[in-house]
Amino acid sequence: MNCISFCGTIEHSASERISSVVMQWLGTSRVDVKERMFGFELSYQDSSVDFYCYEATVLLGVDPFFLIEGVMEQVSVDPVEKLAGLVRLAAAEGLECILDYTPVDSDGSPTGAEMTITPEQVQRARLGLDRARRPVAWGSRLWGAFDFRPR
Numbered sequence: 001m002n003c004i005s006f007c008g009t010i011e012h013s014a015s016e017r018i019s020s021v022v023m024q025w026l027g028t029s030r031v032d033v034k035e036r037m038f039g040f041e042l043s044y045q046d047s048s049v050d051f052y053c054y055e056a057t058v059l060l061g062v063d064p065f066f067l068i069e070g071v072m073e074q075v076s077v078d079p080v081e082k083l084a085g086l087v088r089l090a091a092a093e094g095l096e097c098i099l100d101y102t103p104v105d106s107d108g109s110p111t112g113a114e115m116t117i118t119p120e121q122v123q124r125a126r127l128g129l130d131r132a133r134r135p136v137a138w139g140s141r142l143w144g145a146f147d148f149r150p151r
């Protein structure tokens with residue numbers, strides 16, 4: 001899997017906490033941080049990662065959250081493990097982060113099934129409790145647990 005497209009959410013928190021997690025995950029402080037009229041956004045782009053995170057506009061009574069989207073291509077590490085690292089770092093800061101990812105070709109067209117990484121899956125994988133890829137029903141869609149081993 002050389003290229004994946006990803007999107008997800010991260011629990012609303014102080015923008016400094018989220019930017020700290022993202023900078024630590026990317027391994028750089030060169031993340032573009034902007035305060036907008038209706039919230040906060042982060043963006044980062046290099047030859048292998050295109051990342052964008054912004055505060056979602058929500059209806060009254062809905063807990064605020066941030067949306068995450070991006071693409072990773074030709075990264076030196078397993079891209080699924082890299083995404084799991086973001087979920088792990090967010091959890092260490094007490095933030096819930098859930099990411100969906102899909103392998104894509106060079107044109108951005110999906111080449112495989114969409115999968116989800118949750119904090120629970122990362123924790124189970126870290127403990128060695130859930131190493132096999134198996135489908136999990138969640139709502140009306142079919143989601144799968146991930147496996148760190150290359151296919």
